Amino acid sequence: MRDKVLIGYGQGFWGDSILGPVRLVREGPLDYLALDYLAEVTMSIMQKLKGRNPRSGYATDFVTMLGRILPDVHKKGIKVIANAGGVNPAACLDAVLDLARKQGLEGLKVGIIEGDDILLRIPELLQSGEKLLNMDDGRPLAAVQDRLLSANVYIGAFAIAECLAAGAQIVIGGRLTDPALVAGPMIHEFGWQPTDHDKLAAGTMAGHIAECGAQCTGGNFTDWRKVEDFVRIGYPVIEASPDGTFVVTKHDGTGGLVTRETVISQLLYEMGDPRRYLGPDCTADFTSARIDEVGKHRVRLSGIKGGPPTDTYKVSLSYRNGFKTTGQLVISGPDAVQKAKLCADIVFGRLALDGCTFAEHEKLVELVGSGVCHAGIVESKDPPEVVLRLGVKCDDEDKVDRFGMEIVPLVTSGPPGVTGFAGGRPKATDIVGYWPALVGKSKVRTRVRVEVP
Amino acid sequence: MRKQKLREFAFARSGDKGDGSNVGIFVRTTADYELIKRALTVDVVKRHFRAICKGEVTRYEAPNMLALNFLLRDSLGGGGSESLKTDAQGKTHGLALLELEIDRP
Numbered sequence: 436m437r438d439k440v441l442i443g444y445g446q447g448f449w450g451d452s453i454l455g456p457v458r459l460v461r462e463g464p465l466d467y468l469a470l471d472y473l474a475e476v477t478m479s480i481m482q483k484l485k486g487r488n489p490r491s492g493y494a495t496d497f498v499t500m501l502g503r504i505l506p507d508v509h510k511k512g513i514k515v516i517a518n519a520g521g522v523n524p525a526a527c528l529d530a531v532l533d534l535a536r537k538q539g540l541e542g543l544k545v546g547i548i549e550g551d552d553i554l555l556r557i558p559e560l561l562q563s564g565e566k567l568l569n570m571d572d573g574r575p576l577a578a579v580q581d582r583l584l585s586a587n588v589y590i591g592a593f594a595i596a597e598c599l600a601a602g603a604q605i606v607i608g609g610r611l612t613d614p615a616l617v618a619g620p621m622i623h624e625f626g627w628q629p630t631d632h633d634k635l636a637a638g639t640m641a642g643h644i645a646e647c648g649a650q651c652t653g654g655n656f657t658d659w660r661k662v663e664d665f666v667r668i669g670y671p672v673i674e675a676s677p678d679g680t681f682v683v684t685k686h687d688g689t690g691g692l693v694t695r696e697t698v699i700s701q702l703l704y705e706m707g708d709p710r711r712y713l714g715p716d717c718t719a720d721f722t723s724a725r726i727d728e729v730g731k732h733r734v735r736l737s738g739i740k741g742g743p744p745t746d747t748y749k750v751s752l753s754y755r756n757g758f759k760t761t762g763q764l765v766i767s768g769p770d771a772v773q774k775a776k777l778c779a780d781i782v783f784g785r786l787a788l789d790g791c792t793f794a795e796h797e798k799l800v801e802l803v804g805s806g807v808c809h810a811g812i813v814e815s816k817d818p819p820e821v822v823l824r825l826g827v828k829c830d831d832e833d834k835v836d837r838f839g840m841e842i843v844p845l846v847t848s849g850p851p852g853v854t855g856f857a858g859g860r861p862k863a864t865d866i867v868g869y870w871p872a873l874v875g876k877s878k879v880r881t882r883v884r885v886e887v888p
Numbered sequence: 889m890r891k892q893k894l895r896e897f898a899f900a901r902s903g904d905k906g907d908g909s910n911v912g913i914f915v916r917t918t919a920d921y922e923l924i925k926r927a928l929t930v931d932v933v934k935r936h937f938r939a940i941c942k943g944e945v946t947r948y949e950a951p952n953m954l955a956l957n958f959l960l961r962d963s964l965g966g967g968g969s970e971s972l973k974t975d976a977q978g979k980t981h982g983l984a985l986l987e988l989e990i991d992r993p
Binding site: 476481571656657658683700701702704706707708709710724726734759761799801807808810811813824826827866868871 | 895896902904913949952959980983988
């Protein structure tokens with residue numbers, strides 16, 4: 436057994452910088468590269484793509500990025516773990532095998548994890564007694580069942596460890612949890628068992644710290660002036676030990692900052708009850724960790740405690756929930772705020788003249804520049820200019836499109852100083868509703884498959 | 889007793905949690921931790937975010953991090969992809985909390 440394993444986290448979400456993984460592979464030692472490509476909304480977009488083309492429905496950016504790092508990954512023996520499979524891990528597998536063939540890497544073992552996508556199993560699951568109630572408000576699934584777009588179970592780290600044990604150098608999953616991408620390699624390397632709750636909690640916590648990429652190495656840090664060289668910001672590297680302790684660091688010579696403060700900042704990100712962080716493999720107590728700076732850009736976590744997981748998996752479902760659009764104009768001073776408010780009244784007033792009205796909760800009026808983000812806390816009474824953002828949402832697509840037509844006329848038929856109209860007429864887009872639910876663990880089975888080019 | 893903004897000595901991070909946001913805040917010293925534990929009651933935070941948060945506020949403590957974590961329900965105008973707001977994910981709510989002024993003995 437290795438006494439130390441280095442796990443880098445190169446993508447915090449689909450759309451993160453390609454430099455993250457490329458530089459993690461090139462600029463320092465690494466055993467594993469973890470990459471997260473999914474968010475709640477991503478799965479519904481992927482299901483839509485797959486509906487049009489059965490060979491799509493995964494994160495194509497992953498394959499593009501892999502094209503750049505695969506020679507290094509192969510040469511250095513780095514293992515790659517990504518939830519880039521989206522709703523079609525098998526198609527992603529084929530694309531990666533194609534890529535490996537093109538690069539002459541015939542021996543590359545590529546594995547996939549399937550079984551998280553339960554969209555087609557919903558009727559069967561409901562029949563078997565699963566309720567899939569909305570975790571936030573308790574509504575039964577019947578409220579949206581005919582509008583479902585995607586349904587994916589959050590899969591844990593043991594499926595990843597199983598795929599690694601089957602010999603995969605590249606592991607592609609669907610809705611693997613973000614922390615599992617880090618805990619999986621630890622289980623595989625250190626032989627942790629499902630009852631090793633403290634160690635699994637440590638792996639989960641390490642994964643939580645790393646899962647947003649540079650957000651634990653200086654990105655989005657309150658004391659941003661202390662962060663060196665944002666351009667070359669280093670993505671996180673977890674130095675994991677068999678006993679469950681680990682060090683959060685980054686490659687030598689990269690930019691950014693790793694301190695107790697940058698690590699705690701990320702521990703608090705998207706946090707609920709810190710004593711009870713629920714995951715598919717364990718329940719982690721984030722308040723049990725001892726957090727010490729043990730060197731420059733080195734923070735060690737130890738003493739982490741965990742408990743058994745619940746007997747359910749979290750499921751992320753999405754559904755069609757109407758239409759929305761937003762458009763914006765720049766309103767210059769003098770009197771920018773007053774004129775922007777008038778512009779908003781003109782738009783909705785003219786729409787009403789044409790029989791197109793929206794309820795209060797369907798409308799948005801924001802005067803960006805006057806204090807939108809910190810509304811009621813920090814506001815500017817007379818900024819030299821504001822961006823007027825107008826939006827609507829409702830079930831009627833035609834009404835939403837009608838709204839989009841009434842913004843640009845303000846340039847010539849409203850108060851003076853209206854400019855900055857760009858990007859064409861705003862069009863209606865789907866609103867994707869999010870439906871978090873639980874499903875019994877016994878109802879979900881993952882399958883692992885490893886292939887070579 | 890003097891007035892001091894939290895941003896002069898505290899750190900924060902925020903993000904989305906369903907239709908609401910979470911705001912984590914922490915400090916460097918146990919004395920400051922006692923101070924924010926006393927000052928940042930649920931009521932104070934709810935009042936501070938009255939124009940943003942339309943739902944309940946819940947508070948958690950994480951003493952090992954010298955941190956408090958607040959859940960702000962219904963603070964995103966629908967949340968996720970349903971919201972029309974600029975800050976649909978509550979990314980800036982942390983900095984908003986740091987604008988709060990407290991009394992330092």
